[in-house]
Amino acid sequence: MxxxxxxxxxxxxxxxxxxxxxxxxxxxxxxxxxxxxxxxxxxxxxxxxxxxxxxxxxxxxxxxxxxxxxxxxxxxxxxxxxxxxxxxxxxxxxxxxxxxxxxxxxxxxxxxxxxxxxxxxxxxxxxxxxxxxxxxxxxxxxxxxxxxxxxxxxxxxxxxxxxxxxxxxxxxxxxxxxxxxxxxxxxxxxxxxxxxxxxxxxxxxxxGSFDRPNIRYTLQEKYKPMAQLNRYLSAMHGQCGIVYCNSRKRVEQITESLCKGGIRAAAYHAGLEHDERAAVQEGFQRDDIHIVVATVAFGMGINKPNVRFVVHYDIPRNIESYYQETGRAGRDGLPAEAVMFYDPSDLAWLRRCLDEKEEGAQKQVEGHKLNAMGAFAEAQTCRRQVLLNYFGEHRDEPCGNCDICLDPPKRFEALEVAQKALSCVYRVNQSFGVNHVVEVLRGMQNQRVREHGHDKLTTYGIGREHSHEFWVSILRQLVHRGFLTQSIVRSSTLQLTEKARGILRGELSLELAVPRLDTTARNAKSDKLANRQYDKKLFAKLRKLRKAIADEEDLPPYVVFNDASLMEMAESLPTSASEMLAVNGVGHRKLEKYGNVFMEVIKDHLTAGEELLY
Incomplete structure (x- = not known):
């Protein structure tokens, strides 16, 4: 119109x-x-x-x-x-x-x-x-x-x-x-x-819901990251993706290694010349480059719908960045993957970088957000639940499409340990963060505990049989499950929610994950894309036509039609204007401009199929 x-x-x-x-x-x-x-x-x-x-x-x-x-x-x-x-x-x-x-x-x-x-x-x-x-x-x-x-x-x-x-x-x-x-x-x-x-x-x-159900969230223990990345990219051969790193030097090292291995990859970071960055972005938009290895400088301007995966070679600085960066995968609604390689030493490095910044409100905000990111990486609860809970969207049911759900940790009846943890948060007047609460639970003798008189509390030392890491995991799970909140405007202090009452009164049963004190390597590969019912040979022909048109008109291919529209064509096989208009992403202008040539390819494909039958 x-x-x-x-x-x-x-x-x-x-x-x-x-x-x-x-x-x-x-x-x-x-x-x-x-x-x-x-x-x-x-x-x-x-x-x-x-x-x-x-x-x-x-x-x-x-x-x-x-x-x-x-x-x-x-x-x-x-x-x-x-x-x-x-x-x-x-x-x-x-x-x-x-x-x-x-x-x-x-x-x-x-x-x-x-x-x-x-x-x-x-x-x-x-x-x-x-x-x-x-x-x-x-x-x-x-x-x-x-x-x-x-x-x-x-x-x-x-x-x-x-x-x-x-x-x-x-x-x-x-x-x-x-x-x-x-x-x-x-x-x-x-x-x-x-x-x-x-x-x-x-x-x-x-x-709106923060949920992106088509994205599978997976975390792998980072032990030989370059070999892990090569294996993953080999499995995703031919698909478009982004690999995020925390430093320019690492971006360049990984890009060089991938290119030597025959993978069409390009580097992108703020230290490159403007024209070089623009060429990489345009090449990626037009499917001439399949893999971009980048710092966070890359992505906000990417409206490419057919990114099938995002790999975080290093842990991001906050959940918002992680959510936005992983959200660049699967914008077309088709199955996509978000894979993070996690090494606790990477998190420690980010904390050291933060420690070097000037004191002030912004440092406090960044510290809170980095802690939340670490909690996500070390979570024993459904990763989607952790993400959604962070944004205030609570889900009781696990998603079934993350590494925790696909390879669940062992669970245990956790009412007693949850009562101990929540009671301790209450006894310290809901005015302290995770580490202090854990120190009180474990009966630690340090100056801060003594200064506040917390060594005199009834909850002092009631959890000394468990390690520091155990209690950190329990408190994080209670946050992820909505029994506790961490207030960014109050220095990341733990506070009870209304939902915690039922636990403290013993009115609810509660199962939590047995803390995995060593992150186990897990790699879940999505095969949903391969199971979608459409003519894959026709889809390949339509993509080839789209690329030719896009190159001729000096446009990214998805501006002509995105992958989801082409898959729908390869599924519904439209051969008339009304059938083509029924395909999502085909309006009157695009029908007028591109409809006939795409329908010709579909008709030719169907005719060739009929000839093979005889």
Whole structure:
């Protein structure tokens, strides 16, 4: 549907019609429609959706419903360009403003904005806050401000950026402009900070599930990591993936080793020249490079749907980063894997790096988050439960799709040890962290315990028969199961939840995992992808056609169609326009542009199959 038509429609079904006609999807994902309707009605919105959950549609569809221009604040040039390419491919008038543009290109974009020729413009937070840009916006009919990666606004977020924190000032300049804040990673403290800093009023809030059920989370003991990585990549031959490392030197060493072994890999880190980084990112987007070995500098701008795995060669610094980085796998909803190689000495190295930083609130935040990451790596509880619990989403049932579920640790009746642990947290007035509680439980004689009089408590020494590591594991499991919380705003102190009452009163039974004091190597390989019912030979032909078209049009292949759409074609075998429109990801514009050539390949494939039968 042309954008001018979209703006003239006023029926309640307009957003659904745009979803189908412009973007080619048949139904909304959970939560999308309510957000879109609230934004279309001019309400502020806070949208928390997992990576790949469809956040961009939450502001792109209102942009087509409402009169005027939607301004999207985005942190990376590559991310802006990718979004604009996909919008243009769907027939939507969109542009971006960034430092790579010439002065003439910028002036032409400003003119198009002022004349109402654009529906969406992407811009960086630094530029949108400049005096000159704000003055220019005064001449533009604005309909919506969308702030992507909104966790960067909060001092409690894992990626705080001062330039983001200033965005709330825009409300002073454009008081009636509805604002939508979007992110995949924000705990309760971060969410409240976003609302306050952006001055969201009477807002609609969507807190989507943080669960990505198609991703299998696996941790392996790190003993011969390069050999482990080679074995894993051999098993994933032909699939696209990312390998994350904590240092530039390691990135380069691993890339060199992989290339010598015949694997198409490329390095990416902030120390490389801009053109070199851009070439790697473009090669990966276009399937010319299968494996990117990178520091955390790589990824936020990656909107590639067919990443099948993410490997963490080193443990990340916080759960938010881990969640975002693993979330780059399986954005198309197909099975994907997240594998981490874990060595406790890597965690110790990160702690030493943190110790060297200046004291202050930011160091406290980073310390809390690093401890939570360590707890995840050493968890004896379903990894998905640990992740979801961290973001305030509690699940009672294990997921069945992580290494803990697939290779479960031994379990034991844990009511008594849980009562000891919870009672000790209570006796120290819920004012201390894990290590101090463990020291009291084990009856340790040290200055801090004596200073607070905790050697006189009834819980002092009641757990001395167990090791320090045992009690740390028990306390972490109680956090993961929702009986305890750790407050980031109170120096990671342990606090009882309402759920703990039943344990302390002996009203509940409780099983916990026997602590694995040595992490056992586990490697679970997903075979769901191989079991999907579609014609794999036809899928290969469709991918080849897609790559040829993408190269000719100078686009990433997934902008033509993503893997999920091609699999659906190889499954449903559409040979007419109506059948092709029924495929998710095929809208009217893409049908008109690409439909016939893809249907020709399908028809030829079916004809060849019939000839073989005779």
């Amino acid at each position: 042309p954008t001018s038509q979209a703006c003239q429609l006023e029926s309640p079904a307009v957003s659904e019609q745009i979803l189908q006609d412009v973007f080619g999807y048949q139904t909304f994902r959970l939560g999308q429609q309510a957000v879109i309707e609230a934004a279309s009605d001019g309400k502020d919105c806070l949208v928390i959706m997992p990576t790949g959950g469809g956040k961009s549609l939450c502001y792109q569809i209102p942009a087509l419903v409402r009169d005027g221009l939607t301004l999207v604040v985005s942190p990376l040039i590559s991310l802006m360009k990718d979004q604009v390419d996909q919008l243009l491919a769907n027939g939507v008038a969109a542009a971006c403003i960034n430092s790579t543009m010439s002065r003439d290109e910028m002036l032409a974009t400003f003119q198009a904005m002022e004349q109402g020729e654009l529906k969406l413009v992407y811009v960086s937070p630094e530029r949108v806050m400049s005096r000159d840009f704000i003055d220019r916006l005064a001449a533009v009919p604005l309909s919506l401000l969308a702030v992507d990666e909104a966790h960067c606004i909060s001092q409690w977020g894992h990626d705080f950026r001062p330039e983001y924190a200033a965005l709330g000032v825009l409300k002073q300049h454009f008081a009636d402009l509805p604002v939508m804040a979007l992110t995949a990673t924000a705990d309760e403290t971060t969410r409240q900070d976003i609302i306050s800093r952006l001055a969201l009023t009477d807002h609609h809030e969507h807190l």
